Amino acid sequence: xxxxxRDDPRLVGGVERRVFLRQTLSLGALTLLTGCDISDQGGxxxxxxxxxAWNDRAQSLLFGGQRLxxxxxxxxxxxxxxxxxxxxxxxxxxxxxxxxxxxxxGLIADKRAWxxxxxxxxxxxxxxxxxxxxxxxxxxxxxxxxxxxxFLRRVGADLSAKYVGFECADGYYxxxxxxxxLHPQTIMAVTFADxxxxxxxxxxxxxxxxxxxxxxxxxxxxxxxxxxxxxxxFWEDRGYNWFSxx
Amino acid sequence: xxVRATINARxxxxxxxxxxxxxxxxxxxxAAAIIVMIGSGWRIYNYYPALPIHWGFPYPYTLGGDFTITxxxxxxxxxxxxxxxxxAGMWVLTLNFLAYVTIGIGSGHFRRDFLPVSPRAFVRDLxxxxxxxxxxxxxxxxxxxxxxxxxxxxxxxxxILSGLSIWKPVQLQQLTxxxxxxxxxxxxxFCGMAAIVGFLVVHLSxxxxxPKTLVAMIAGRASERRHAPAGERx
Numbered sequence: 001x002x003x004x005x006r007d008d009p010r011l012v013g014g015v016e017r018r019v020f021l022r023q024t025l026s027l028g029a030l031t032l033l034t035g036c037d038i039s040d041q042g043g044x045x046x047x048x049x050x051x052x053a054w055n056d057r058a059q060s061l062l063f064g065g066q067r068l069x070x071x072x073x074x075x076x077x078x079x080x081x082x083x084x085x086x087x088x089x090x091x092x093x094x095x096x097x098x099x100x101x102x103x104x105x106g107l108i109a110d111k112r113a114w115x116x117x118x119x120x121x122x123x124x125x126x127x128x129x130x131x132x133x134x135x136x137x138x139x140x141x142x143x144x145x146x147x148x149x150x151f152l153r154r155v156g157a158d159l160s161a162k163y164v165g166f167e168c169a170d171g172y173y174x175x176x177x178x179x180x181x182l183h184p185q186t187i188m189a190v191t192f193a194d195x196x197x198x199x200x201x202x203x204x205x206x207x208x209x210x211x212x213x214x215x216x217x218x219x220x221x222x223x224x225x226x227x228x229x230x231x232x233x234f235w236e237d238r239g240y241n242w243f244s245x246x
Numbered sequence: 247x248x249v250r251a252t253i254n255a256r257x258x259x260x261x262x263x264x265x266x267x268x269x270x271x272x273x274x275x276x277a278a279a280i281i282v283m284i285g286s287g288w289r290i291y292n293y294y295p296a297l298p299i300h301w302g303f304p305y306p307y308t309l310g311g312d313f314t315i316t317x318x319x320x321x322x323x324x325x326x327x328x329x330x331x332x333x334a335g336m337w338v339l340t341l342n343f344l345a346y347v348t349i350g351i352g353s354g355h356f357r358r359d360f361l362p363v364s365p366r367a368f369v370r371d372l373x374x375x376x377x378x379x380x381x382x383x384x385x386x387x388x389x390x391x392x393x394x395x396x397x398x399x400x401x402x403x404x405x406i407l408s409g410l411s412i413w414k415p416v417q418l419q420q421l422t423x424x425x426x427x428x429x430x431x432x433x434x435x436f437c438g439m440a441a442i443v444g445f446l447v448v449h450l451s452x453x454x455x456x457p458k459t460l461v462a463m464i465a466g467r468a469s470e471r472r473h474a475p476a477g478e479r480x
Contacts, residue, residue, distance in 0.1 A: 039311030039327040040319060048327070051334035062417050069416045130428060132415065135325070136294035138428055211416045239326030241333065246416040 052241050059243040065179045069210035069246065072128045077193065078139045081201070084214070085170070089200040093169035093220045100204055106165070106225035109156025116204045122146035125187050129210035131217070132246055134235075143189035143208045149182040157226045165231040166207060169220040174233035176209065176216060177243065185210050188221075213244040264385045264467045269355070272346045273463055279339035280402075280442065285309030286331035287439055293325050296432040333413075340406055347399070363392040382456045398445040405438030 038044045083089045101113040126144040152159065159182065165175040180186060189208040190197055197203045202219025209217055215235045225231075236242045265273070289308035295301070310316070310328030317323050350356040367389035374380040375390055382388075387395070411422040411431045425431035453460050 037309060037311060039309060039324075039331065040315045045319075048330040048334055051337070052330055054337075055333050062414065064417060067417060070419050130415070132428065133294070134329070136290065136296065136432065235322075235326075238320045238322040239330060240322075241329065246414060 049239075052239075055241055056243040059245045060177055060179070063177075063179060063211070063243075063245055065183060067211075069127075069129050069185055072130070072140050074128065074142075076140045077128055077142045079193075081139055081141050081192070082137070083200050084133070085219075087170070092200050094199055095169055095204060095220060095222075097204065100222075102204075102221065103223040104155055104225065105223065106227045107158035107161045108152075108224075108226050111155075119146070119188065119205060120190055122151065124190070125184075126191075127185055127187065127208070127210065129185065129208075131210075131214050133214040134240065134244065142193050143187065143206075144191035144194070145187045145189040145205060145208070147184060148186045148188055148207065149184070151188060152181060152226070161226045162228045163226070163231055165223075165225045165227060166218045166221050167223040167225075168218050169222045172218055172220075172234050173231070174216060174218045174236070175231035175242075176207075176212065180209060180211060180245070183209070183211055211246050213246060215240065216244050264462045267466065268349060269346075270463055270466060272342055272349075275338065275342045276346065279335050279342060280446070282309060282331055282335035283339055284439060284443065286328040286335065289324060289328035290332060291436070296429075296436045336406075336409065336413075339402075343402055343406065359387055360392050360395055363389055363396065368393050382459075384458060384462060394445060394448060398442065398449075401438050401441035401445060405435060405442060408432075408435040408438055 039048075085092070097116040100116050102115075102119065103113050104111045123146060124144045125147055126142065128140060128142045130138050130140050132138040148164070152164070157164075159178060161178060163175045164178060164181040165173070167173045176186075186207070186209045188205045189202075190205045192198065192201050197205060202221070205221060206219040207217055207221060216233075233240075233242065285307065286309045288303035289305070289310040292302035292305070292308065305313075308328065309331050310324040310326075313323050316327055320326060371380055371389040375388075380388060380390070407421065408425050408431050410418055411425050412428060412435060415422045415428045415431075422428055422431055425434050
């Protein structure tokens, strides 16, 4: 969902390119090299996943709980911010303020559900930060909303727990480490470019984390939970690094 | 052996091999790591090219698995694999590079074999090389080689540092700033790769022209049949 764009024209162009290049290169003896690509073998996968787990640990050690992501000026904000999901914008979940409730579960004392109005009533932080996608593109945007850390304290979450997990209205899911959840720039973004967060960008709110890659910023969040059991994530379960810090 | 090598051999009763074992091991670890980093890096590049041209690296030359198999296994067409390779290979490349530089400075290898490189000698040797008049003396680097090795070391260093700066643009934001920000750092990282590939082309071509250098990098020493009878070697 976040972080990837399956209907990106670049990718479509890329597929044509792949076919073209494959056909061209099949002429060359060097295509034999493809036979050397051992990436899909079980043993190789195990080693690579083990290294990724090691990278999770290294990144959490490197992470500064109070180190702020660089912020930018108003004029740096991209006006036409990229829509990004694995489905077209028209298929975005349309959540209504009347019916929507944010559910809470896991190691949280007060599991009462939250309405959009209640979320909007919380004190907000505004940030102009760079959104970096795992694919390599980046864009500067302006987001506003309550700090996730303040929210977790308010609902009596167990702040010594390891993970904060999210489930979304489109079936996406993800999780982050507690230190990142408590980072001052990790917010529940209810506004984008000073407007109510549009449906395509995750209404009623998305988790905005400038210290992590784009796919760690879930949209259309409908459930937040706190746990000590590793929850994984939509892309993480497909081989992407879990910590994915910036 | 050449005259010079013979003199060296006489000066030291127990000559060390041309390439000590530690250097040979580090060379081949580096070679493997560089191939992994370039192959996976090319695939990562293809997902969102840093350069403003509609061109990608041919997929058969990239590392990250077959599209169909990977899609079936992971429901991902290979970017995840390429990233896993890249972020595993970076540790091997960087730690090996640090060890090589530390030992290279500490043992005097850099000072003895890579210095001095005067511009005059560089121009002279380059001219001779371009006219195929430059003699290759095993174990002794001419000025062009010395300059190339410094260039390769510099390119790897810049690529590692720019890579760190785009891996951690928040935690290492001063480094990212030094490279001119996230977007420019990506281009620098690409240029570092291009310089390493350029070095590799020259390096491999010269090895093909003088294959005994390959023997030396595997076995530690190699014979120079024309000048050295077998009994003379130790």
